[in-house]
Amino acid sequence: MISSKVGSPVTGDDFFDRESEQRDVWEFLRGDDLLLLAPRRVGKTSLMLRLRDTAHKHQLEAAYISVAGAEDEPAFVRKLCEGVSGLDASSDVLRHLKKGKLARWLKRIKKVSVAQIGLELGPGSPWEDVGAQLVEALDREGGRRLILVDEVPVFVLSLLRQDSSGARARKFLTWFRELRQHPDRQGRLRWLLAGSIGLDTVAARLHLGDTINDLYVVRLGPFDRETARTFLVSLGLAHDFSMSAGVVEHFLDRVGWLIPYHLQLLFRELRSRCTDQSSPPDIEAVDAVFEDLVSPSKRAYFDYWRQRLHEELGQPDAERAITLLNAVAKDPEGTSREVLEQQLSESISDADERVDGLRYLLDVLESDGYLVETGKRHRFRSPLLREFWLRRVAP
Numbered sequence: 001m002i003s004s005k006v007g008s009p010v011t012g013d014d015f016f017d018r019e020s021e022q023r024d025v026w027e028f029l030r031g032d033d034l035l036l037l038a039p040r041r042v043g044k045t046s047l048m049l050r051l052r053d054t055a056h057k058h059q060l061e062a063a064y065i066s067v068a069g070a071e072d073e074p075a076f077v078r079k080l081c082e083g084v085s086g087l088d089a090s091s092d093v094l095r096h097l098k099k100g101k102l103a104r105w106l107k108r109i110k111k112v113s114v115a116q117i118g119l120e121l122g123p124g125s126p127w128e129d130v131g132a133q134l135v136e137a138l139d140r141e142g143g144r145r146l147i148l149v150d151e152v153p154v155f156v157l158s159l160l161r162q163d164s165s166g167a168r169a170r171k172f173l174t175w176f177r178e179l180r181q182h183p184d185r186q187g188r189l190r191w192l193l194a195g196s197i198g199l200d201t202v203a204a205r206l207h208l209g210d211t212i213n214d215l216y217v218v219r220l221g222p223f224d225r226e227t228a229r230t231f232l233v234s235l236g237l238a239h240d241f242s243m244s245a246g247v248v249e250h251f252l253d254r255v256g257w258l259i260p261y262h263l264q265l266l267f268r269e270l271r272s273r274c275t276d277q278s279s280p281p282d283i284e285a286v287d288a289v290f291e292d293l294v295s296p297s298k299r300a301y302f303d304y305w306r307q308r309l310h311e312e313l314g315q316p317d318a319e320r321a322i323t324l325l326n327a328v329a330k331d332p333e334g335t336s337r338e339v340l341e342q343q344l345s346e347s348i349s350d351a352d353e354r355v356d357g358l359r360y361l362l363d364v365l366e367s368d369g370y371l372v373e374t375g376k377r378h379r380f381r382s383p384l385l386r387e388f389w390l391r392r393v394a395p
């Protein structure tokens with residue numbers, strides 16, 4: 001039975017639906033490597049773990065890695081080694097590596113295992129060759145495999161911060177593409193890369209589009225209303241917490257952007273507010289929970305949206321993005337592009353540069369789930385996040 005979980009990725013019985021998305025991914029993976037894009041908290045990691053756990057039904061063995069914390073290229077390959085070391089083919093891969101061009105380098109390592117090779121990868125180590133050899137070995141050994149790599153754009157952005165010319169990010173992405181697309185490959189190894197900030201947006205800005213254009217883009221969205229309703233009712237049943245149809249509909253109206261995380265969050269808060277079984281949840285309780293979630297005591301839930309801008313965009317772009325979001329938050333109907341352009345006039349004086357900068361920031365903010373454009377106006381995608389922004393961030 002499903003249980004309510006807020007925060008960490010969900011697996012097993014707690015994972016709800018995403019049936020058509022899973023079907024699509026397996027279908028697309030027959031011919032292509034994929035790039036899974038969705039704003040944060042939409043459920044990418046949960047979906048990836050589901051794909052990993054069900055890969056055997058599709059005659060694949062899968063490994064999941066997250067490269068969010070990898071600080072440089074050797075660390076990226078270290079993560080890859082960790083992932084590969086969990087595969088059945090790990091010892092075959094090791095044999096292949098020992099025979100290949102890294103044989104001499106490997107002699108230095110005492111107890112050799114794929115995981116151990118990863119641990120030896122520090123600055124100045126042959127990370128490019130280790131990565132290439134790993135992939136070559138996986139492609140050669142019998143059996144089909146899938147490597148799921150989470151948070152790729154976060155890693156690319158961190159390379160970009162370390163070298164703002166983009167040369168290092170380009171070198172890495174070119175190397176990574178080469179891993180996937182080498183002409184000698186038999187095609188037994190498949191990749192699914194994922195991330196929240198649109199890697200496509202970042203790549204296009206750096207003129208790096210060619211380094212990821214082998215990937216077929218799959219976008220993960222919110223639940224549709226029917227799915228969200230069933231999800232909520234299932235959570236209610238599982239927790240012996242019944243909500244009337246009217247309460248469920250009001251709940252869905254207020255959440256607005258029906259990502260599973262927001263549904264889980266409001267459900268948990270509603271449940272803890274209405275512990276007294278004699279007073280079942282009503283519309284006022286839903287409204288009270290909504291108010292409470294954007295109050296200072298609950299700021300941790302949404303503060304993250306502000307912090308991540310700093311982590312991912314760095315300065316001056318993070319500050320510019322905040323300026324734009326402040327302006328957008330003021331009007332529930334959203335803001336026009338002209339008004340947003342004026343907001344940037346202080347920080348970018350050149351008109352052409354300003355238009356470019358605005359386009360980039362809006363692309364990022366849209367692909368990352370902050371904003372959505374409807375009828376030439378930009379507005380917050382989630383009413384919850386807009387409320388938070390208005391009360392806690394905007395001056």
Ligand SMILES: Nc1ncnc2c1ncn2[C@@H]1O[C@H](COP(=O)(O)OP(=O)(O)O)[C@@H](O)[C@H]1O
Pocket residue numbers: 005006007008009010014015016017018038039040041042043044045046047260261262264
């Ligand atoms: N399929 C799902 N079923 C139930 N809850 C989900 C599902 N997907 C996501 N969630 C909820 O959303 C939260 C964030 O999910 P996660 O997979 O970490 O998103 P992302 O990787 O896109 O940031 C989870 O903690 C859980 O509360």
Ligand SMILES: [Mg+2]
Pocket residue numbers: 044045046150
């Ligand atoms: Mg994730």
